[in-house]
Amino acid sequence: MANSVLPAVxxxxxxxxxxxxxxxxxxxxxxxxIQLTLAAALLFAGLFVARxxxxxxxxxxxxxxxxxxxxxxxxxxxxxxxxLVITFVLVLSNFGIETTxxxxxxxxxxxxxxxxxxxxxxxVAAGIMLLIIRPFxxxxxxxxxxxxxxxxxxxxxxxxxxxAQGVYVAVPNSRLWSDVIINYNRNDRRRLDMQVGxxxxxxxxxxxxxxxxxxxNDKRVEEVPEPLVVVRSLGDSSVNIEIRAWVKxxxxxxxxxxxxxxxxxxxxDAGISIPYPxxxxxxxxxxxxxxxxxxxGGGDDKGAAKTKKKTQG
Numbered sequence: 081m082a083n084s085v086l087p088a089v090x091x092x093x094x095x096x097x098x099x100x101x102x103x104x105x106x107x108x109x110x111x112x113x114i115q116l117t118l119a120a121a122l123l124f125a126g127l128f129v130a131r132x133x134x135x136x137x138x139x140x141x142x143x144x145x146x147x148x149x150x151x152x153x154x155x156x157x158x159x160x161x162x163x164l165v166i167t168f169v170l171v172l173s174n175f176g177i178e179t180t181x182x183x184x185x186x187x188x189x190x191x192x193x194x195x196x197x198x199x200x201x202x203x204v205a206a207g208i209m210l211l212i213i214r215p216f217x218x219x220x221x222x223x224x225x226x227x228x229x230x231x232x233x234x235x236x237x238x239x240x241x242x243x244a245q246g247v248y249v250a251v252p253n254s255r256l257w258s259d260v261i262i263n264y265n266r267n268d269r270r271r272l273d274m275q276v277g278x279x280x281x282x283x284x285x286x287x288x289x290x291x292x293x294x295x296x297n298d299k300r301v302e303e304v305p306e307p308l309v310v311v312r313s314l315g316d317s318s319v320n321i322e323i324r325a326w327v328k329x330x331x332x333x334x335x336x337x338x339x340x341x342x343x344x345x346x347x348x349d350a351g352i353s354i355p356y357p358x359x360x361x362x363x364x365x366x367x368x369x370x371x372x373x374x375x376x377g378g379g380d381d382k383g384a385a386k387t388k389k390k391t392q393g
């Protein structure tokens with residue numbers, strides 16, 4: 081039975097057809113290998129070109145005199161992503177996929193990604209608005225969204241800052257855009273406000289003249305508007321003197337530290353004291369005598385006994 085089947089099977093097999101199929105399969109394999117190799121080459125070339133173009137553009141923008149460095153990072157990122165998208169399209173076209181189909185796929189993918197990453201797209205939109213409105217620039221010291229520091233870069237998604245303590249901070253652009261932004265570098269001048277308390281027993285006029293001489297003799301103080309030294313309020317344990325002086329932005333903190341030291345030393349030399357906070361304690365009748373070991377009746381104690389306790393704040 082087996083011997084009769086084998087001749088029939090061998091008669092049905094066309095060796096020429098098998099050879100033709102093998103040749104076609106080999107050609108397809110070779111063609112696919114070539115396409116795959118070309119696609120890999122395009123991919124690596126695109127990545128290399130994107131990186132090289134981004135670095136070149138960053139260097140060129142840095143060399144342009146007067147160019148705002150805040151715009152450089154986002155322009156570099158846009159160029160890099162554009163080259164990567166073109167590379168992706170070329171790789172798919174290499175496999176015979178039509179460009180219209182690629183655009184349709186990218187559009188659908190972009191819609192799906194946009195719906196899934198609404199917060200991320202908000203950061204992109206906020207970053208663009210920050211670059212258009214320009215509430216701050218690279219190098220400005222700002223305070224916003226619960227963070228403060230010097231802006232180093234405004235990217236597509238986040239804004240990078242370095243705090244005064246040298247700590248790196250990354251804030252999403254959407255949080256910056258929706259919050260109040262305080263820019264300490266936008267204006268050229270700042271006003272220093274300082275309060276100094278003196279004792280009620282000291283001369284107010286002497287203290288005012290002394291402080292005025294310190295402020296007026298400092299060359300960092302702007303003449304216009306004129307510095308102001310006045311009595312601000314009468315506190316619980318001190319007469320509070322207000323100092324207002326305009327200085328250049330870069331002189332603000334050095335002047336603040338120097339003025340604090342100079343006022344303290346000058347008041348000490350003039351015998352004008354800066355008092356500690358005081359509190360007044362009122363004791364009921366007879367308590368003082370009891371504490372002193374007297375009678376509980378308090379026959380000689382009439383009215384409330386008052387004592388003062390000095391406490392350091």
